Amino acid sequence: MIEPKPTHTSLSELGEFGLIDHLTSGIVIKQKSTVKGVGDDAAIIDNGNSYSLVSTDLLVEGVHFDLTYTPLKHLGYKAAVVNFSDIYAMNGTPKQITVGIAVSNRFSVEALEELYSGIYLACEKYNVDLVGGDTTSSKSGLFISITVIGTAEKQDVVYRNTANEHDLICVSGDLGSAYAGLLLLEREKAVFLADPNMQPDLEGYDYPIERQLKPEARKDIIALFNEHHIKPTSMIDISDGLASEIIHICKGSGKGCAIYEEKIPIDISTMNLCDSVNIDPTTAALNGGEDYELLFTISQKDYDIIKGFLEVCVVGHITDESYGINLISRSGQSVPITAQGWDALRKD
Amino acid sequence: MIEPKPTHTSLSELGEFGLIDHLTSGIVIKQKSTVKGVGDDAAIIDNGNSYSLVSTDLLVEGVHFDLTYTPLKHLGYKAAVVNFSDIYAMNGTPKQITVGIAVSNRFSVEALEELYSGIYLACEKYNVDLVGGDTTSSKSGLFISITVIGTAEKQDVVYRNTANEHDLICVSGDLGSAYAGLLLLEREKAVFLADPNMQPDLEGYDYPIERQLKPEARKDIIALFNEHHIKPTSMIDISDGLASEIIHICKGSGKGCAIYEEKIPIDISTMNLCDSVNIDPTTAALNGGEDYELLFTISQKDYDIIKGFLEVCVVGHITDESYGINLISRSGQSVPITAQGWDALRKD
Secondary structure (H helix, E strand, C coil), rough: CCCCCCCCCCCHHHHHHHHHHHCCCCCCCCCCEECCCCCCCEEECCCCCCEEEEEEEEEEECCCCCCCCCCCHHHHHHHHHHHHHHHHHHCEEEEEEEEEEEEEECCCCHHHHHHHHHHHHHHHHHHHHHEEEEEEEEECEEEEEEEEEEEECCCCCCCCCCCCCEEEEECCCCCCHHHHHHHHHHHHHHHHHCCCCCCCCCCCCCCHHHHHHHHCCCCCHHHHHHCCCCCCCCEEEECCHHHHHHHHHHHHHHEEEEEEHHHHCCCCCHHHHHHHHHCHHHHHHCCCCCEHHHHHHHHHHHHHCCCCCCCCEEEEEEEEEHHCCCECCCCCCCECCCCCCCCCCCCC | CCCCCCCCCCCCHHHHHHHHHHHHHHCCCCCCCEECCCCCCCCCECCCCCCEEEEEEEEEECCCCCCCCCCHHHHHHHHHHHHHHHHHHHCCCEEEEEEEEEEECCHHHHHHHHHHHHHHHHHHHHEEEEEEEEEEECCCCCEEEEEEEHHHHHHHCCCCCCCCCCCCEEEECCHHHHHHHHHHHHHHHHHHHCCCCCCCCCCCCHHHEEECCCCCCCHHHHHHHHHCCCHHHHHECCCHHHHHHHHHHHHHCEEEEEEEHHHCCCHHHHHHHHHCCEEEEEHHHHHHCCCCCCEEECHHHHHHHHCCCEEEEEEEEEEEEECCCCECCCCEEEEEEEECCCCCCCCC
């Protein structure tokens, strides 16, 4: 008997990356100006002299943000910055954005002004122009779609699939804070909903809350690469957690890796907060996401330069593929890293 | 006494164009590569050799489309084509798109495949590459955000605010069909909802229905300009109706115009359909929208060439600003044209 073809596959069965792979696997590139399509932080378009880099991110109310504790100005700022981060992750410079916004009529003009003021603030700080967009209504909720356009010299672009064996794996800043901040905000929201007279208890956790509500993109690290004439061998920004991103680099490059748990940079107030919200800080760093730090690999010959970068930590090294993708725990055990990163298509 | 500042202005008070003006009026362009920001069919970025053109459109379920009568494949096709139309309206060529989609979990993988198959079909036909995007979930409904990137030689770009007095006003194809098709589909939906045993009566109206569900962008007209070495003096695509678009051209150019009702091209089956759904065909052409034809002005010296274009009609001429923006009715009366085009932020 022939099995009938299933005609209804739920989105959560494939997950976000599976779905994107599934929907884009058949693409045939026709334009000779298209250097790189789907599959890295940004697409690459050849302009003749240089490359244009293009990336789109969509933020959906109730999925990516909760307006209970997210000020609209912060939301606008974050929506812009996470796009800039995609361009930096290619070793490029963001130059222009377009902004598409759909809002239900529960939003006022003043609320949209707040949202845009955050977008403009980010544009001001990162020297990016808002050049176009679309504003329309939605039946419910707020949707923000931002497309960023950047530039890079052709020889400067860094991909995620070009790591080499023995390269050092580096991370900018610290990890896990944005997720820990989110857990705290969610906890205090639950407390408030249970008893609206309770005031939120955020004392001492300014840093992880700021990391969640107002992340920055690592423009400074790209400037350092430029200043010291270093080019990473591969790079990606950490939007879905260290685990998910190192898997992208290793699988894309056909390599394995060893990441040392004790080397993963975690801020002290985030450590304390993880304790308070009862989550392992390494788990927050590996699977939390939204840190928008850069994960990159460098050739060992560049180690002497990189070790002078205050905001960069070496957390491991690239191995042969057969070694697998492993975390070396504090006790010296090797544990395979699996992606449990945030998936926008998961079932809640 | 000092009046308290109002703190809640509803979106519908400003309308779509008013809101965009309000939110973008303070923009200061910082990048010297930004040639043109908000305010035309597409933004313009200088690449050195040529210009990149960038435009974003957002389509929202329940606002821009109704899945009761819109096949997902058609929707995908239309979502892509309306973006291409913005690039042609600058006298450019669309080259790449990014696609952001947010869907609720009532959609299956197969449904998204249908949507993407329409996008790919449009890309195939217009020779455009899908190079990136974002797929995520929504709490309810389907949102499609497409950004298109095109190119144009610097000297070829046509703006909407550069019409000159005595220029001829031209329209490609015919107008009002997409709106008439929408009214028919809405009527038959209402009939079906009242009695699900009723079959929709769409007989004889293939053309307006196709114009609504599967519009095309006027790549062919841009090719003709190129072939005959003609450059319009101004151009815009007709997404919101002839009235709204000619007002954009005239106000942007600081001019007036006379458009002759009898010259407005309307298809015969659309005429019949307008009769059947009880709407004046001229109203459908002026205020209906979604035709995605090109509205452009040419210098009188190019008339001899343009009159050989089968798919182009001269519908009027540009005047001095003091004359106003007028429709000359069949009876010879001059009536000021006002924008009653479709506004995505109107109150329903």
